[in-house]
Amino acid sequence: MLDYGLLAPTMFGGLILFLLFGFPVAFSLAALGLAFGFVAIEVGYFGLAFLQALPARVFGIMSNDLLLAIPFFTFMGVVLEKSGLAEDLMEGFGQLFGSVPGGLAYAVIYVGAILGAITGTVAASVIAIGMISIPIMLKYGYDMRIGTGVIAASGTITQVIPPSLVLIVLAFQLGVPVGDMYWGAIGPSIAQILLFTAFIMVVSILSPRKVPALPPEARTLRGAALAKKLAWGMVPSLVLIFLVLGTIFMGLATPTEAGAMGSVGSVLLALSHGRFSWRMVWDASDQTMRITAMVIFILVGATVFSLVFQGVNGGKWIEHMLSHIPGGRIGFLIFVNVFIFFIAFFLDFFEIVFIVVPLLIPTALALDIDLVWLGVLLCVNMQTAFMHPPFGFALFYLRGIAPPEVKSRDIYLGSIPWIGLQLILVALIIIFPEIVDGFISEDVVLDDAAVSQQLDALPLPGLEPPALDLDLSPSPAPAGD
Amino acid sequence: MQGLLTLASGIDRISRFFGIIAAVLVAVACSISAGNALSRYALDLSSNAFLEIQWQMFAATFLLGAPYVLKLNEHVRVDLVYGSLGPRGKLKVDIIGYLVFFFPVCFIMLEMAFPWAWASMRAGEISANAGGLPVWPAKLLLPFGFVLLTLQGLAEFIRRVAALRGDIALDVHYEKPVQ
Amino acid sequence: AQTAPKVSWRLTSGFPKALDTIYGAAEDFAKYVGEMTDGNFQIQPFPAGEIVPMPEAADSVGAGTVEMTHTASYYYWGKDPTYALGTAVPFGLNVRGLNAWNYDGGGIDMMNAFYAKQNLIGFPGGNTGCQMGGWWRKEINSLADLQGVKMRIGGMGGKVMEALGVVPQQIPGGEIYPSLERGTIDAAEWVGPYDDEKLGLNKVAPYYYYPGFWEGGAMLHFMINLGKWNELPASYQAIVKAGCAYANATMLAKYDYRNPAALRSLIAGGAQLKPYPEDVMTKALEEANKLYASLSEQNADFKTIWESQTAYRNEANLWNQVAEYTFDTFMIRNRPRG
Numbered sequence: 001m002l003d004y005g006l007l008a009p010t011m012f013g014g015l016i017l018f019l020l021f022g023f024p025v026a027f028s029l030a031a032l033g034l035a036f037g038f039v040a041i042e043v044g045y046f047g048l049a050f051l052q053a054l055p056a057r058v059f060g061i062m063s064n065d066l067l068l069a070i071p072f073f074t075f076m077g078v079v080l081e082k083s084g085l086a087e088d089l090m091e092g093f094g095q096l097f098g099s100v101p102g103g104l105a106y107a108v109i110y111v112g113a114i115l116g117a118i119t120g121t122v123a124a125s126v127i128a129i130g131m132i133s134i135p136i137m138l139k140y141g142y143d144m145r146i147g148t149g150v151i152a153a154s155g156t157i158t159q160v161i162p163p164s165l166v167l168i169v170l171a172f173q174l175g176v177p178v179g180d181m182y183w184g185a186i187g188p189s190i191a192q193i194l195l196f197t198a199f200i201m202v203v204s205i206l207s208p209r210k211v212p213a214l215p216p217e218a219r220t221l222r223g224a225a226l227a228k229k230l231a232w233g234m235v236p237s238l239v240l241i242f243l244v245l246g247t248i249f250m251g252l253a254t255p256t257e258a259g260a261m262g263s264v265g266s267v268l269l270a271l272s273h274g275r276f277s278w279r280m281v282w283d284a285s286d287q288t289m290r291i292t293a294m295v296i297f298i299l300v301g302a303t304v305f306s307l308v309f310q311g312v313n314g315g316k317w318i319e320h321m322l323s324h325i326p327g328g329r330i331g332f333l334i335f336v337n338v339f340i341f342f343i344a345f346f347l348d349f350f351e352i353v354f355i356v357v358p359l360l361i362p363t364a365l366a367l368d369i370d371l372v373w374l375g376v377l378l379c380v381n382m383q384t385a386f387m388h389p390p391f392g393f394a395l396f397y398l399r400g401i402a403p404p405e406v407k408s409r410d411i412y413l414g415s416i417p418w419i420g421l422q423l424i425l426v427a428l429i430i431i432f433p434e435i436v437d438g439f440i441s442e443d444v445v446l447d448d449a450a451v452s453q454q455l456d457a458l459p460l461p462g463l464e465p466p467a468l469d470l471d472l473s474p475s476p477a478p479a480g481d
Numbered sequence: 482m483q484g485l486l487t488l489a490s491g492i493d494r495i496s497r498f499f500g501i502i503a504a505v506l507v508a509v510a511c512s513i514s515a516g517n518a519l520s521r522y523a524l525d526l527s528s529n530a531f532l533e534i535q536w537q538m539f540a541a542t543f544l545l546g547a548p549y550v551l552k553l554n555e556h557v558r559v560d561l562v563y564g565s566l567g568p569r570g571k572l573k574v575d576i577i578g579y580l581v582f583f584f585p586v587c588f589i590m591l592e593m594a595f596p597w598a599w600a601s602m603r604a605g606e607i608s609a610n611a612g613g614l615p616v617w618p619a620k621l622l623l624p625f626g627f628v629l630l631t632l633q634g635l636a637e638f639i640r641r642v643a644a645l646r647g648d649i650a651l652d653v654h655y656e657k658p659v660q
Numbered sequence: 661a662q663t664a665p666k667v668s669w670r671l672t673s674g675f676p677k678a679l680d681t682i683y684g685a686a687e688d689f690a691k692y693v694g695e696m697t698d699g700n701f702q703i704q705p706f707p708a709g710e711i712v713p714m715p716e717a718a719d720s721v722g723a724g725t726v727e728m729t730h731t732a733s734y735y736y737w738g739k740d741p742t743y744a745l746g747t748a749v750p751f752g753l754n755v756r757g758l759n760a761w762n763y764d765g766g767g768i769d770m771m772n773a774f775y776a777k778q779n780l781i782g783f784p785g786g787n788t789g790c791q792m793g794g795w796w797r798k799e800i801n802s803l804a805d806l807q808g809v810k811m812r813i814g815g816m817g818g819k820v821m822e823a824l825g826v827v828p829q830q831i832p833g834g835e836i837y838p839s840l841e842r843g844t845i846d847a848a849e850w851v852g853p854y855d856d857e858k859l860g861l862n863k864v865a866p867y868y869y870y871p872g873f874w875e876g877g878a879m880l881h882f883m884i885n886l887g888k889w890n891e892l893p894a895s896y897q898a899i900v901k902a903g904c905a906y907a908n909a910t911m912l913a914k915y916d917y918r919n920p921a922a923l924r925s926l927i928a929g930g931a932q933l934k935p936y937p938e939d940v941m942t943k944a945l946e947e948a949n950k951l952y953a954s955l956s957e958q959n960a961d962f963k964t965i966w967e968s969q970t971a972y973r974n975e976a977n978l979w980n981q982v983a984e985y986t987f988d989t990f991m992i993r994n995r996p997r998g
């Protein structure tokens with residue numbers, strides 16, 4: 001059974017039914033995988049032994065050290081929230097943009113960008129931003145459709161701003177240097193932040209009540225007093241930014257370890273502000289554990305699903321669909337982007353990168369499409385994979401941390417305009433490739449003569465071989481295979 | 482029924498116990514990670530053991546913590562339909578879900594994970610990295626975590642059946658973590 | 661019995677598609693086995709992780725989860741150090757030596773006596789040739805320069821480097837580039853010019869050291885579940901062996917043909933070639949020998965195979981010194997004259 005049959009497409013239909021049933025996502029995904037697994041065993045795709053891959057795959061999640069970013073950044077977010085430091089930070093921004101409707105939303109976008117420059121993991125980013133901003137948005141009467149939308153979208157910025165797990169994996173799959181991908185992603189991330197800002201601006205003009213300015217009684221400070229409050233509010237965040245960004249820059253910490261620096265740093269900050277208590281450290285650990293277990297179990301469920309999807313030759317099914325790409329550069333780009341947009345309803349970005357991207361490379365090369373540019377374009381498109389209602393993982397994470405007064409409906413509907421913004425960005429990158437290319441500096445490349453000069457100057461090893469010292473003991477007898 | 486409900490609350494206590502361990506490991510892993518980075522930078526002193534203990538603790542955090550999260554009803558759901566059901570509807574979804582989704586998944590995972598972890602333990606599997614840690618204890622965590630999870634699932638199932646029969650009142654309101 | 665039954669197998673590669681030379685060996689193998697059996701014996705390769713993650717591939721084949729894998733056996737040396745001898749150990753045999761020892765020196769049978777205990781049978785399936793010694797942010801002029809240096813190097817190479825004063829740090833693969841860029845680690849090793857070029861590490865760590873003495877010739881293996889192997893008709897078994905030998909030859913050919921061009925292009929992009937200093941190599945050899953002595957004491961399988969390899973290694977080097985080395989050095993010296 002090496003051809004795909006009906007099972008792979010049916011799995012996607014089943015996904016909708018199983019998830020809508022309302023049992024926890026983690027176990028529904030796994031159960032769906034198993035259900036199709038048993039059908040596949042009946043039909044003869046594989047035997048029961050194939051499911052022995054399950055513990056091996058879950059172990060792959062257990063030992064994936066990049067996922068440590070999730071507890072690290074979550075812990076930091078919870079400590080900031082519990083100690084009241086997050087409120088200081090957001091209040092600082094709130095006071096700064098106090099008279100401006102949408103001030104908090106702008107703050108979320110920029111905090112998302114800063115966090116994005118630290119971590120490469122959407123779960124870590126969405127959870128950390130959500131932890132610190134949802135309470136204050138509720139307090140000031142934000143429309144939570146806008147509120148959750150801006151949080152989820154800002155949490156996915158991390159995918160495009162280096163360092164980013166997606167860019168690294170994409171670069172590897174495309175066979176292009178990670179450094180080029182990083183530089184190529186700078187323009188689109190700036191464009192994205194501008195687009196998000198512009199959207200909030202439009203909302204604040206058309207319906208200011210959805211993104212209210214701080215009420216006058218909350219805006220008590222002006223002039224020097226405001227500057228002082230702001231400065232005090234900013235100090236902790238500046239210290240944290242140094243601890244996480246600065247330690248990466250100094251070469252002290254890897255991006256994952258920077259999350260741990262931030263966690264420890266947030267506790268020390270609380271200590272220096274007189275807000276430390278062991279109770280707070282315990283609460284933060286307990287809550288981080290709960291969020292981490294919830295998030296990682298979704299990945300565990302998803303890995304059951306994708307094992308069976310591979311087993312029923314889902315990869316071949318996708319290959320089949322991609323073998324009918326219409327001709328021409330524009331036709332290819334439109335088809336690929338539409339295809340990935342829809343496949344992202346069901347597959348997470350890792351699966352897309354591993355299954356789909358290698359299939360695109362030959363055609364892209366034939367059409368003379370720059371692979372770095374294509375990679376950045378796909379990366380922006382795949383951000384939407386996290387935002388598709390009701391199955392986007394960023395929405396699951398947000399649902400997992402939002403208090404009950406935030407309706408799931410708001411989370412689902414709130415994500416839609418941001419998906420639209422993503423698509424606008426995809427179109428912009430196709431129309432203006434300079435957004436990507438403009439930041440990639442031309443490498444200094446030596447000419448052939450200079451290369452040959454270095455090669456000719458190589459030391460010649462061991463020109464004078466040691467004197468022959470023939471050992472006359474018998475050599476091992478040859479033995480045939 | 483009363484005996485089963487007593488069993489369920491006993492299981493709750495086991496899950497809470499391992500939940501506490503899982504939570505403590507979060508703080509410990511953060512400290513080790515930051516400490517390792519500092520020591521490597523300042524003293525050129527580190528070992529792969531310090532890197533590997535971090536993911537082993539992370540694995541313990543989510544495997545030992547998941548049963549407690551199940552007890553708290555904090556595993557996220559797509560609640561488009563579920564959210565609009567009444568209390569009895571929610572109980573029925575859960576009872577079916579535990580029977581048809583949850584227990585089969587746990588059963589298969591345990592069936593597959595036990596021989597897998599056992600083989601690793603018998604081989605005394607260690608890390609392939611210089612100065613790394615034994616790998617087999619981490620592999621044993623997987624079936625162990627799923628045993629705990631299955632037990633907690635049993636407790637949840639018992640309580641929901643009891644609630645549907647009217648033996649106990651159960652708050653099935655789908656709550657998020659306390660903020 | 662039917663001589664040409666329909667058989668379909670899955671092959672889980674230990675490598676991603678992006679390592680096209682290595683992954684390609686599995687694809688070539690599958691293609692040739694299919695063609696040699698008129699399509700009756702079909703093998704579908706899957707990149708690492710699509711069915712099982714790389715570190716679990718050998719166990720999964722032994723357990724029958726998938727029928728076979730294409731992998732580097734030294735990945736599994738944490739389960740048993742004997743696995744390392746199938747691929748490469750520091751200062752082990754080079755490509756020529758490994759081929760000779762495997763095909764004519766009884767190596768295949770010796771390895772299979774060990775693999776059989778893991779319910780596996782294996783055949784050589786490709787070689788990278790001697791690898792490079794990694795990318796460094798600073799120059800290494802003597803053994804003293806290695807003290808406290810942070811290097812990403814796994815396996816037995818890492819153990820030997822550790823004995824030389826290096827701090828091995830197996831940070832996640834995705835974080836090599838940013839960590840090397842900022843100096844969180846000082847060095848990282850990968851494969852050779854053709855694969856290294858894709859990582860672009862020359863931009864963040866310009867000194868490109870050689871040789872990768874921990875992998876003087878890294879041999880890949882096709883490993884097959886023993887039960888599934890025994891079920892095959894003799895003709896299919898012969899075809900599988902032939903397919904493995906074909907992949908073994910062509911993978912090395914690809915690396916040998918592509919590495920020189922990649923090396924030039926890396927130098928054009930700023931890489932600076934540096935040989936490891938003599939005292940580093942000598943001390944490393946000494947430490948490696950200590951490691952093998954202690955492993956031989958603890959593990960009988962390791963001892964048997966390692967002794968067989970070393971006995972031949974000295975003979976191979978001697979023979980190499982007489983004709984091949986003299987010819988090679990003459991030609992190398994005369995290379996600039998075209």
Ligand code: NA
Nearest residue numbers: 116158161163
């Ligand atoms: Na990022």
Ligand code: NA
Nearest residue numbers: 791849850851
């Ligand atoms: Na290597």
